[in-house]
Amino acid sequence: MAQADITQSGDGDTRLDKLTTADGTPLKASIRRAMRRNKLIAFGLAAPLLFFIFFSFLMPIFDMASRSVENHQIPEALPRTVAALETWDGESVPGEAAFEALALDIQEGQRSRTIGQAATRLNYQDAGMRSLIMGTARRSDQLEPPYKEALIEINDDWGDLDVWRLIERESGYYTTSYYLNAIDLTYSDTGEIVAQPEYRQIYVMLFIRTLWMSALITGLALLLGFPVAHLLATLPARHANLLMILVLLPFWTSLLVRTTTWIVVLQTEGVLNDMMVWLGILSDEGRLQMIYNQTGTIVAMTQILLPFMILPLYSVMKGISPSYMRAAKSLGARPPVAFWRVYVPQTIPGMGAGGILVFILAIGYYITPALVGGQSGQLISNYIAYHMQQSLNWGLAAAIGTILLFGVLLLYAGYNRIVGIDNMKLG
């Protein structure tokens, strides 16, 4: 289309500038315009998905993550107290001014029913704060100056220096308490960061347990899935399709059904134990405890996640030409050597894809461990769910969840570094 209006010039760029299309616009501008239109069309096509991801995925994640540091309950419910404590030295119980501010805040909070959320918030930090505040709030209409005496008369804990230090420490709009709690740390009475008492340390151990159990499950899935995928890829289509259905059928079955089936199979009075007793392998008293512990979680999750390993492996193996193996053999390699040095390296993209799929899914699992994991088989997600649904400590749930999210992103980055993400084939 470009009109060849070439004038002599030593410089390529200026020559391109001089090129024009039939209607006289410079070629460069015309190309740019066409490119821009293509980009707009491409963006327009992808826009619905982008908006969808933004509003239904990124925004909620951000919203949830922001809860892990949010602390609006206290400055909102106790604004006067927070202001009064700004000039406090923290060395001795504050004076009448702070008590007056607190009394007014509690009175107003009781009327507007906002004080309960602050009480709940402080109770996460120190058990007993809820009854201290709510008990005071119930009697707040009788509060009269001098407030210091009146409050201490209602509950002498108001004369406790540590209570005031706690309120002062948690008086900002943002807090680090949830993150500290999520890694088994806490503030001491004087405000230093210290380890939780040993009987409350739990989350670090759970993070480690989740990682190693997910790694183990990934390894087991690879061990069990590899031969099946190989079989699927090499059998004639007629048999392979049948086998494929055997892989897909459980994949399509509800997660809950498969999990509860494992309960029937594995429990002490279950199918497997009954069979072993009947065969005389076990005595009736020596039945094995295979469920409601780590074994249960590992067995059930490996089975449930197996298709996520088999399918990517299969798709990669399907693309490996059998002629490579024949060539290796014709050059003198014995079958195991040919398999190990020619076939296996070609399946690495499949192993990588299956491995990272299974591993990341396993890290986030919670229904299966909740049902068959007993205590020792619980994963970190079970505690996120617990804090979301039962204890209602959403800040702590958000902090644990955010740590988990960044952990997964880090692992992903590490994986990309070592294996290379473009080396992965998902199907």
Added chain:
Amino acid sequence: MKLHKATLLAASSALALGVTAGAASAETLTIVSWGGAYTMSQQKAYHEPYMENNPDVNIVNEDKSANGLAGIRAQVQAGNVTWDIVDMLEGPAMTACAEGIVEPLPADEILADAPDGTPPSEDFVQLRECFVPSIVYATLFAYNKEAFPDGNYPSKVSDVWDMDTYPGKRALRKVPDGNMEWALVADGVPMDEVYEVLDTDEGIGRAFAKLDELKDDAIWWTEGAQPPQLLADQEVSIATGYNGRFFNAQVMEDQPFELMWHGQYFELDGWVVPRGKLTDRVKDYLNFATDTQRLADQAKYISYGPARKSSAPLVSTHAEAGIDMKPHMPTTPENFKNPIKKDAEWWADNGDAMSERFNAWLAR
């Protein structure tokens, strides 16, 4: 029978008016409860008679009470409350009330007097600012008789800890509530001093030390349907569970279970109304569903005691089995000899700290 007629009538009139018109005129009440036999008893005793009296109202059950407090909090914070009435335990109801996410319920204004004119504030077992109790239920130990073939059955809380005399695993609820109290009782603390002891650090340590003895033989359940199942499968020989669930298994399903009323741990369950939902319709429903006769009626379908004094004498026989329900009520005097009343306030204060410690103890 009456109901069928009413349904038929409603259905045919809806057809006559055209389905859309019929659907538009029906008012929907979403009532959240615990599911299973419990929701069924509410359906039969409250919802169906109410819908019969008010054909324009349609009551929808949602079995979400296990996460009731989380649900209400999320809905109120999001400004989109879809639940009208929620069945909740006393403790969470108090928390919800303090957080301002449920409506205060002025009982004497909304609720019906007893037949003899006693006002609700005197007739109910325990009214709270935002909470109307409807039943008293107990968590207690039950055992499978087949697990003790020599006929030597456990009868008191300390027997649960006696693994030599009463072998077999124990199913316990995966919460500190109840377990800590029982542990102290098994350790020799009198029932009425349990909370005094628990109020000290040594007391809490003592409870956990006693629970340690059971830890290796415990299976922890989370759903009310699990303990009867675990007992029936003989996965465990003794289980804690809700007395209504055990009653169902024992009487309706003929399981060889026996309930151990010694140390029954009872608490109240009833209604709360999420913020902004206290409409005239909801008030009318609450007035109907918590009147003396209705609470007594519920005992025809499930073995939970009515939370109104005036209802107790009206408790009669089971609707299907035809057996006398009084011996199966937690509030019947023979069963009520050694109860532990759950201290909802103690748990509201210490629940978070105890749960964290309990979870850490379990996970170790």
